[in-house]
Amino acid sequence: MHGPLPSPEQPTSAHREIHHFEFIALMAALMALQALAIDAMLPALGDIASALGVSDPNRRQLVVGIFLVCSGLGSLFPGSLADRYGRRPVLLVCLGGYVALSLACAVVMQFDALLGLRAVQALASAGLSVLPSAIIRDRFGGDRMARMLSTVSIVFMLVPMIAPTMGQAVLLVAGWRWIFVVLGALASLVGLWVWLRLPETLHPDYRQPIEVGPILRNMGASLRDRGSIGYVFGSALVMGAMFGYINSAQQLVGEHFGAGPRFPLLFGATALMLAIANLVNSRIVERFGARRVSHTAVLIYIVVAGFQVLLSHLPGQTLYSFMPMMAMNIALLGFIGANFGSIALQPFARIAGAAASVQAFVRMVIGAGLGIVIGQAYDDSARPLSWALLLCGLTCLALVLFSERGRLFRRLTPPGGSRPVAQP
Structure with a gap:
């Protein structure tokens, strides 16, 4: 499907002209803003910490950790609002909040005030990580949806590769406050893009009332489906392990393993592995199915994490033994994340916004909270992170087995299926 994407609500002629590749790029840009707000800070x-008088080296991680947790909390609301009012207006409000609060962070004078503003920014802009999935679900179903999510994730996952380098580049010519100014400017450009080019994708017949009862029922429905829930919680755990790495990466890689100025490049290299994995996944998922691909990736993830635990307990572990294994495990997330998200969202065509919100809430709150715990457990070694990767992988496998009633590698949708699936 490479032609124009028509809107179900008869948009203006300007909106009607958006094409397949521009649609992918726009969805990726929306999701990338959240990644930039995290990784450009590293x-x-x-x-x-020095400028705002923070002495505890682990406390500086909260600039990232607080944002992640509040992104999860905020993700409960934009999906339901978008199910009522449409995707476009909610996206534009989220982008406006992102811009305003980025500029507020740029002028803050106290560390606690910075954490508070980061929390509000994450809450206000949470729709940027929720609504792209709902918009894609409006258009696609089955393994075709998994392929689209994976394709979007390729661009999205390239952001962590360049974000620390962007932050480092800003630091070379200006202070850290200008990183927030740059983020605000980028969000303004994406907002203009949405305003000019994105059609409304919510079908008129699928609009939901803003009433507590229907919203809670819709959210509850997305958490009661056995075939979905294991994938939601499973992805939250592996995401939490990755957030633990992100929170402690500057200390672990940059300081403990002595990467120093090479840290942004090494961090970016792991993100490049993730982007390549998503590219491969987008090519194979329609052929083999989201379940087969992701189940295989989880099993390999557990094996690699086991080796990481072993290496972390050997004396004299170096950067050159840590980074290849870490890059491999992060790359495996490229075969887990988009596929798990597609499987979990598949049953909810009519309530895609509410389902995307509550699933993102579970993933982000659990993942970000777990990431803070892992990061705060940092002890000048890779052992806490390595054990977290292994335990999260094993628990994720158990949850998938629950959803699949003990059977892995099943394929429940036909190759290339894009027919919307009815709400159960």
Whole structure:
């Protein structure tokens, strides 16, 4: 499907002209803003701590951790609002909040105030990580949806590769405050893009009332489906392990393993592995099915994490033994994340916004909370992170087995299926 994407609500002629590749790029840009708000901060954490008088080295991680947790909390609301009022207006409000609060962070004078503004920014902009999935679900179903999500994730996952380098580049010519100014400027450009080019994708017949009862029922329905829920919680766990790495990466890789100025490049290299994995996944998922691909990836993830635990307990572990294994496990997330998200969202065509919201809430709150715990457990070694990767992988497998009633590698949708699936 490479032609124009028509809107179910008869948009203006300007909106009607958006094409397949522009649609992918726009969805990726929306999701990338959240990744930029996280990863562009990493090289600046030390400077922020020094400028705002933070002495505890682990406390600086909260600039990232608080944002992640509040993104999860905020994700409960935009999906239901978008199911009522449409995707476009909610996206534009989220982008406006992102811009305003980025600029507020740029002028803050106290560390606690910065954490508070980061929390509000995450709450206000949470729709940027929720609504792209709902918009894609409006258009696609089955393994075709998994392929689209994976394709979007390729671009999205390239952001962590460049974000720390962008942050480092800003630090070379200006102070850390200008990182927030740059984020606000980028969000303004994406907002203009949405305003000019994105059609409304919510079908008029699928609009939901803004009433507590229907919203709670819709959200509850997305958490009661056995075939979906194991994938939601499973992805939350592996995401939490990755967030644990992100929170502690500057200390672990940059300081403990002595990467120093090479840290942004090494961090970016792991993100490149993730992007490549998503590219491969987008090519194979329609052929083999989201379940087969993701189940295989989880099993390999557990094996790699086991090796990481072993290496972390050997004396004299170096950067060159840690980074290849970490990059491999992050790459495996490229075969897990988009496929798990597609499987979990598949049954909810009529309530895609509410389902995407509550699933993102579970993934982000559990994942971000777990990431903070893992990051705060940092002890000048890779052992806490390695054990977290292994335990999260094993628990994820158990949850998938629950959803699949003990059977892995089943394929429940036909190859290339894009027919919307009715609400159960």
